[in-house]
Each structure stands twice: as structure tokens, then as C-alpha cells.
Amino acid sequence: MAVYTEVSDVELSRFIASYGLGELQSYKGIAEGVENTNYLVQTAKGPFILTLYEKRVARDDLPFFLGLMEHLAGNGVSCPTPLHDNHGNALSELCGRAAAIVTFLQGVSVSRPSIDQCEAVGRALAQLHLAGNDFALRRSNALGPAGWQPLFDDFASRADEVAEGLGRTIAEELSALQAAWPQYLPQGVIHADLFPDNAFFLGGKLSGVIDFYFACNDAFAYDVAICLNAWCFEQDFSFNAAKGRALLAAYDAVRPFSAAERAAMPTLARGAAMRFLLTRAHDWLHHDRDALVSPHNPIDYVHRLRFHKTVRSIADYGLT
Amino acid sequence: MAVYTEVSDVELSRFIASYGLGELQSYKGIAEGVENTNYLVQTAKGPFILTLYEKRVARDDLPFFLGLMEHLAGNGVSCPTPLHDNHGNALSELCGRAAAIVTFLQGVSVSRPSIDQCEAVGRALAQLHLAGNDFALRRSNALGPAGWQPLFDDFASRADEVAEGLGRTIAEELSALQAAWPQYLPQGVIHADLFPDNAFFLGGKLSGVIDFYFACNDAFAYDVAICLNAWCFEQDFSFNAAKGRALLAAYDAVRPFSAAERAAMPTLARGAAMRFLLTRAHDWLHHDRDALVSPHNPIDYVHRLRFHKTVRSIADYGLT
Numbered sequence: 196m197a198v199y200t201e202v203s204d205v206e207l208s209r210f211i212a213s214y215g216l217g218e219l220q221s222y223k224g225i226a227e228g229v230e231n232t233n234y235l236v237q238t239a240k241g242p243f244i245l246t247l248y249e250k251r252v253a254r255d256d257l258p259f260f261l262g263l264m265e266h267l268a269g270n271g272v273s274c275p276t277p278l279h280d281n282h283g284n285a286l287s288e289l290c291g292r293a294a295a296i297v298t299f300l301q302g303v304s305v306s307r308p309s310i311d312q313c314e315a316v317g318r319a320l321a322q323l324h325l326a327g328n329d330f331a332l333r334r335s336n337a338l339g340p341a342g343w344q345p346l347f348d349d350f351a352s353r354a355d356e357v358a359e360g361l362g363r364t365i366a367e368e369l370s371a372l373q374a375a376w377p378q379y380l381p382q383g384v385i386h387a388d389l390f391p392d393n394a395f396f397l398g399g400k401l402s403g404v405i406d407f408y409f410a411c412n413d414a415f416a417y418d419v420a421i422c423l424n425a426w427c428f429e430q431d432f433s434f435n436a437a438k439g440r441a442l443l444a445a446y447d448a449v450r451p452f453s454a455a456e457r458a459a460m461p462t463l464a465r466g467a468a469m470r471f472l473l474t475r476a477h478d479w480l481h482h483d484r485d486a487l488v489s490p491h492n493p494i495d496y497v498h499r500l501r502f503h504k505t506v507r508s509i510a511d512y513g514l515t
Numbered sequence: 516m517a518v519y520t521e522v523s524d525v526e527l528s529r530f531i532a533s534y535g536l537g538e539l540q541s542y543k544g545i546a547e548g549v550e551n552t553n554y555l556v557q558t559a560k561g562p563f564i565l566t567l568y569e570k571r572v573a574r575d576d577l578p579f580f581l582g583l584m585e586h587l588a589g590n591g592v593s594c595p596t597p598l599h600d601n602h603g604n605a606l607s608e609l610c611g612r613a614a615a616i617v618t619f620l621q622g623v624s625v626s627r628p629s630i631d632q633c634e635a636v637g638r639a640l641a642q643l644h645l646a647g648n649d650f651a652l653r654r655s656n657a658l659g660p661a662g663w664q665p666l667f668d669d670f671a672s673r674a675d676e677v678a679e680g681l682g683r684t685i686a687e688e689l690s691a692l693q694a695a696w697p698q699y700l701p702q703g704v705i706h707a708d709l710f711p712d713n714a715f716f717l718g719g720k721l722s723g724v725i726d727f728y729f730a731c732n733d734a735f736a737y738d739v740a741i742c743l744n745a746w747c748f749e750q751d752f753s754f755n756a757a758k759g760r761a762l763l764a765a766y767d768a769v770r771p772f773s774a775a776e777r778a779a780m781p782t783l784a785r786g787a788a789m790r791f792l793l794t795r796a797h798d799w800l801h802h803d804r805d806a807l808v809s810p811h812n813p814i815d816y817v818h819r820l821r822f823h824k825t826v827r828s829i830a831d832y833g834l835t
Contacts, residue, residue: 225545303527
């Protein structure tokens with residue numbers, strides 16, 4: 196959400212020359228992405244996004260992320276594609292940081308998705324899952340079920356500072372999820388963070404998906420469950436079944452759910468709510484109160500969790 | 516340097532419609548300007564900059580700033596021009612903030628200006644002074660000599676935390692400047708903050724001047740003195756007389772200095788160094804140590820001040 200690394204005109208001009216992008220016409224540090232420095236760079240060859248990877252992104256993961264974007268873009272997914280420099284490398288270095296230049300996607304992320312937009316994202320997610328199917332690299336899900344207990348342990352003693360009783364709610368839910376978590380669902384590359392701010396729309400159509408820095412190998416249906424949480428709840432925390440139906444049916448039309456996936460959806464949705472509840476509660480408690488940007492309120496996910504616990508089958512999410 | 520106010524796609528689409536800019540194609544919060552929120556907004560009609568004025572900018576000053584940009588742009592200065600909405604207003608409101616949309620300028624600001632770039636900025640500054648001459652509104656210089664003592668009083672007791680002896684240096688210099696400050700120099704609208712990051716270059720030429728939020732009525736030659744401080748010192752704090760000569764001669768060729776302006780230049784340059792020393796020392800001492808962005812080091816201006824005190828005439832800055 197900030198420019199952590201300042202790049203000078205001289206350094207950037209030299210850098211883009213190695214990609215054959217011609218003269219540098221303008222560049223602006225942009226407030227996008229969680230922990231990296233991003234510039235919107237206008238060159239003689241058009242606009243591009245320059246990313247400098249700051250220390251919280253593991254350098255070993257970068258070939259996976261960049262390779263995945265290139266693989267998906269090459270397989271019909273509208274997402275940023277890394278450029279290769281004169282030496283053929285997508286991953287380079289600038290100002291002492293690992294750095295990459297990716298294509299710029301037009302479009303606007305929506306703050307209140309419509310039913311049509313939920314349908315579009317369901318379809319796009321299924322296409323992304325199919326397109327990623329033959330990607331060679333692997334990355335495990337650091338924020339999957341095995342990571343939840345350690346994440347909770349880190350702030351368990353302070354959980355009730357967020358809300359009275361939150362510590363017990365999480366502890367009980369973690370036990371329940373551990374017992375119920377499905378083991379043998381179809382797996383592949385998932386986006387794992389496809390929130391509305393990571394999808395662009397233009398002229399009523401989904402124009403692109405961005406921010407693959409949580410992508411990993413995990414159950415496809417878990418990625419769908421993340422989207423149910425991210426796209427289908429209203430501001431008052433009520434679940435919008437019309438949006439759920441649109442998202443699930445559009446997904447199912449491109450990549451049909453197996454019976455096991457359908458059966459597992461309520462548990463997966465609870466797990467997805469738990470994953471975001473944990474990271475948000477963690478960030479909430481570790482947040483510098485003087486910082487300009489407020490963290491997301493973790494309570495949003497307590498409400499979602501409460502809803503998912505009332506769900507008996509995928510039909511309650513709208514899929515018949 | 517940050518996005519203080521988040522604008523949603525719905526709000527922004529409605530807003531740009533009132534300017535007849537067609538469909539919103541993309542928008543990115545940009546890390547530009549000191550205390551406002553800025554977005555680079557791509558529309559069907561091209562790119563524009565949206566500024567939301569945060570509380571540190573006095574709303575009463577906005578007609579001056581916006582009117583000035585429009586006046587200057589109409590008189591041949593390459594600077595952002597405010598658009599007018601359907602009601603003919605340049606100043607509007609968005610998300611509870613005063614807001615304006617201005618044209619986007621291509622170009623890149625340089626971190627280490629060349630002699631040619633110093634020449635270009637000297638010429639542009641003189642053109643700006645002439646173009647502003649018949650601008651109707653007035654704004655006094657809140658950071659002019661009368662404002663220095665109160666600014667210093669605000670941190671005088673802590674000045675030596677910045678550097679040993681800084682308090683005494685400033686106190687003595689303020690007395691000297693007060694006694695020597697020239698009263699009857701030609702006045703008009705000055706930029707008052709034309710640092711390298713507020714000038715864009717493209718293809719070796721100066722393509723635009725931005726950030727008029729310190730502009731005010733004051734002595735033209737004082738604006739030149741600010742530029743001498745901002746453009747003509749090297750990283751080791753040495754004055755580069757070739758850059759000084761280029762800047763001053765280019766200015767003088769467009770708007771010739773009077774004898775009084777020439778004579779006053781060493782005092783004006785000392786005053787300009789003092790003005791930036793004071794605000795930087797103030798920000799340095801009031802800076803949140805956990806913030807991501809470090810303030811400028813005020814010591815840079817102690818070095819400049821020391822140099823200016825050795826100067827006997829404008830010839831020492833390179834103008835013969």
C-alpha cells in the first residue's frame with residue numbers, strides 16, 4: 196500500500212531499456228498490492244506495472260508467481276504477464292530488490308459486486324483452474340489448514356481484545372475444522388485471494404484478474420469457497436443467495452463440481468472464513484494505531500463463519 | 516505520499532461523468548504530492564489526475580491554486596489545468612473532500628539535474644513569472660520571512676536534537692536575515708517550491724511543472740533563489756556554478772534581473788535555505804519514527820546556508 200523503495204529516473208530508464216521498452220514517458224508510485232512497491236510506468240511501448248519485491252515476499256516463491264502469470268496468460272486467462280529482459284529473464288533486480296515488469300490491465304475493481312459480476316468471477320475462476328492445470332511448478336499453501344493453529348497461537352492470548360469471546364470461538368472452530376476437513380478433493384493451482392479488489396471490470400465484462408502472490412496448490416473447491424466469502428455477502432453480513440447461485444453455477448458450467456466437492460462446500464466455506472478471520476485478527480492486533488491505513492475489521496469474518504455454520508448443503512449457497 | 520481517502524468505482528464513475536469524460540477505464544492511487552490524495556484516472560478521454568484535498572490544505576486557498584493553474588496553462592505554461600464540470604466548476608466535492616480533476620502531464624522528474632536541465636528550469640521559471648503577471652487573485656506567502664520566527668519557535672527548544680548548535684545557528688541567521696531582507700523587489704505570483712520533483716522532462720526537454728500548492732505572491736527573485744538551492748547543489752553539498760550560471764542566465768534572458776534583484780540574490784538564497792531548513796527541521800523532529808517514509812534531512816540546508824554566507828555577489832552563483 197505504499198512506495199517502500201524509491202526508484203530514480205536514471206535507474207528506471209536503464210532498467211526499462213533492458214526490456215526494449217523505449218523512452219520512459221512517466222512513472223508513478225501506486226498504492227496497490229499489500230507488501231510490494233509498485234510503479235505504473237508509461238513507456239514508448241505503452242503502460243506497464245513495475246513491481247519491486249520487498250522483504251515479506253519470499254524470493255524463492257517468485258519463479259512460481261511469475262511463471263504462473265505467464266502460464267495463465269498464455270492459456271487464455273486475462274492477467275498480468277511478466278516481460279522478459281534482453282537476457283530472457285522475467286525476474287530481475289532493481290535498487291537492491293527483486294523486480295519484474297508485467298503488462299498493464301485496464302479495468303476497475305468494484306466495491307459492491309453485482310449478480311452479473313459474481314457470475315463473471317465464477318466463470319473466470321473455473322477458467323483459471325483449468326488453465327493452471329498443466330503448470331509445472333508447485334507451491335504449498337502456507338495459509339492452509341495446517342497453518343491456522345500456529346497463526347492463532349501467535350495472538351490467542353489477545354484474541355478477546357478484538358471481540359469478547361473470540362478466542363474461544365476460534366479455538367472451537369479450529370478443532371471442528373480439523374476433524375471435518377476434506378482430504379481428497381481435486382487439487383491444482385488456486386488464486387487463493389480472489390477478492391473484488393483483485394478483479395477488474397470494463398464495459399460490464401471481467402477484464403482481468405491480478406495479484407497472484409497468494410497463489411498455491413490446494414483444492415479447487417477451496418478457492419471457490421474463498422470467493423463465496425469475498426463476493427456474496429452484503430454490507431450487513433447477510434449472504435446473498437442470488438450472488439452465490441450466479442457464482443457457483445457459472446463455475447460449475449465451466450468446470451463441473453464433483454459430488455465430493457459439493458458435499459464439502461459448507462466446510463470449505465467455514466475454513467475460508469477462518470483463514471481470513473485469522474490473518475485479519477492478527478493484523479488488527481499488530482497494527483500500528485498511528486498508521487494511515489486501517490486494517491480490515493476481522494469481525495466481518497465472524498459473521499460469515501456464523502452463517503456458514505447454519506448451512507446444511509451447497510443448496511443453501513444457491514447451487515441446485 | 517499516500518491514499519488518505521478511498522474512492523469507490525461507483526463514486527468515481529459518477530464523478531467523472533459530470534466532467535463528460537466517458538467510461539472509467541482504470542484508476543490507481545498514486546504516491547504523489549505531500550498531503551493530498553491523488554489518483555491517476557484513465558478515462559475514455561485519456562488520463563487525468565484526480566486530487567482530493569485533505570485537511571491540511573486550506574479550502575479558502577483552492578480557488579487561488581486552481582485558478583492559477585488554469586491561468587498559467589492558458590498563457591503557455593505547461594502545467595496541469597483543472598477541468599470544469601457540467602456546472603462550470605473547477606472545484607467540486609467527492610467523498611466529503613474538496614476535489615478537482617486536472618490534465619495529466621507526461622514526463623519524468625530527474626533526481627540529478629544536468630546543466631541543460633538547470634537551464635531549462637531557469638527559462639521555465641521566468642516564463643511562469645511573466646505568465647502569472649496578470650493573474651487576478653492573491654495569496655500571501657505563509658512561509659515567507661514573517662513566518663520563519665514562529666516556525667522556529669515551535670521547535671527551538673529541540674533544535675539541537677537535529678544537530679549540535681543548530682538552535683544558535685538559526686537564531687543568529689534569522690536576525691541577520693531580518694535586518695538584511697530586501698523590501699522593494701519586483702513581485703508577482705511565484706511557484707515557491709520548484710524542486711526537481713516538481714518538474715517533468717521528456718526527450719531532453721522540460722515537459723511541465725506541477726504542484727502549485729505553495730504558490731503565492733512574493734518577490735520573483737526569491738523564487739529564483741529557491742531554485743538555486745533546489746537545483747544547483749551536488750550530493751556532497753558543493754555548489755555547481757555551471758548549473759547556477761545556466762539557470763540564472765536562462766532566466767535573465769527571458770525576464771532580465773533588475774540591479775536590485777542581482778544585488779539581493781545572496782540574501783534571498785540565504786533566506787530560501789532558511790525556509791527549507793526550518794520546515795525540514797520541524798518535520799524531522801515531529802516525524803513518527805515508525806512511518807515508512809523518512810523526512811528529508813534538514814542538514815542539507817545547513818550546508819547550503821554555510822555556502823551562501825560565503826557568497827559576495829550574484830557572480831559567485833555564476834551570473835556575470
